[in-house]
Amino acid sequence: MRPPKSTRIPRKGAIIVTIQNLVKSVVSAALLTALSSTAALAEGSVQAGQEKAATCAACHGASGNDSVLPNVPKLGGQGERYLVKQLHEIKAEIRKVALMTPIVANMSEQDMADVAAYFASLPAARGAVEKSKLALGEKLYRGGDAKLGVPACSACHAPDGKGNVSAGYPALSGQDTPYVEVQLKAFRSGDRNNDQSDVMRMVSARLNDKEIAALSSYVAGLH
Numbered sequence: 699m700r701p702p703k704s705t706r707i708p709r710k711g712a713i714i715v716t717i718q719n720l721v722k723s724v725v726s727a728a729l730l731t732a733l734s735s736t737a738a739l740a741e742g743s744v745q746a747g748q749e750k751a752a753t754c755a756a757c758h759g760a761s762g763n764d765s766v767l768p769n770v771p772k773l774g775g776q777g778e779r780y781l782v783k784q785l786h787e788i789k790a791e792i793r794k795v796a797l798m799t800p801i802v803a804n805m806s807e808q809d810m811a812d813v814a815a816y817f818a819s820l821p822a823a824r825g826a827v828e829k830s831k832l833a834l835g836e837k838l839y840r841g842g843d844a845k846l847g848v849p850a851c852s853a854c855h856a857p858d859g860k861g862n863v864s865a866g867y868p869a870l871s872g873q874d875t876p877y878v879e880v881q882l883k884a885f886r887s888g889d890r891n892n893d894q895s896d897v898m899r900m901v902s903a904r905l906n907d908k909e910i911a912a913l914s915s916y917v918a919g920l921h
């Protein structure tokens with residue numbers, strides 16, 4: 699019996715072609731959505747968002763970037779479109795974040811648009827890369843690994859790690875290292891599966907723990 703489509707791993711020779719097609723199809727699909735659905739999105743107000751974000755500070759910090767808790771993502775300077783998508787999916791429990799479920803439960807489309815506009819307007823965080831992680835992290839981020847079939851992260855998350863705001867690809871630069879590590883492992887195990895076209899599940903499937911640790915440290919220092 700053949701395994702279900704989503705868990706089938708492509709033949710070795712086909713991996714690179716598959717990933718290249720994936721990058722192409724995800725990029726064009728996201729651009730199409732960006733073009734076709736902007737009108738349907740609620741317009742966010744930074745000012746209204748600031749008031750509504752008061753409840754977020756307990757965990758994400760007042761600046762969105764100074765949480766005292768471990769594994770809480772930095773939100774300041776993150777792309778608006780990406781933030782709205784995550785809030786929707788956390789509310790719908792497509793992405794499971796137990797700590798946030800009660801907080802987003804009563805948020806309307808407008809509330810989500812407003813807090814997303816607010817956090818996107820704040821300055822982005824800056825972090826540092828651990829020296830011992832720099833070489834491997836940089837190599838994978840910028841060039842991927844053709845033999846393993848890992849595409850360059852920079853193709854979607856941009857060379858400076860700022861992501862692609864209109865396509866909804868998240869910024870990674872300055873992000874909290876332990877948080878990034880948890881997310882890459884969650885994509886790899888399939889615990890996080892809200893990525894369009896399985897893109898991050900395919901990317902992370904071929905990364906080992908050492909490579910994930912190097913990338914997680916590298917992006918924190920990227921700017």
Ligand code: HEC
Pocket residue numbers: 750751753754755756757758769770771772773781784785794795797798801813814868880
């Ligand atoms: C009780 C703590 C808590 C509060 C309060 C909270 N969050 Fe979160 N939030 C988290 C945690 C923890 C995660 C990461 C969970 C994970 O590992 O996936 C998260 C993740 C997120 C993400 C995903 C970010 C990314 O990079 O993918 C967004 C967006 C977000 N929170 C927005 C908000 C907003 C907006 C508010 C206020 C309305 C808020 N959060 C309030 C704990 C909290």
Ligand code: HEC
Pocket residue numbers: 720721724725771783838839848849850851852853854855866867868870878881882892893894897898901913
């Ligand atoms: C083909 C495009 C593409 C490539 C290549 C790619 N990513 Fe992603 N990545 C995405 C998209 C799209 C998302 C957002 C998924 C979602 O909507 O939840 C994402 C999400 C992430 C997240 C979660 C961010 C957060 O705030 O929770 C991390 C971490 C990440 N990618 C790291 C990487 C790394 C490291 C690489 C290289 C090994 C990489 N990505 C390569 C498209 C890509």
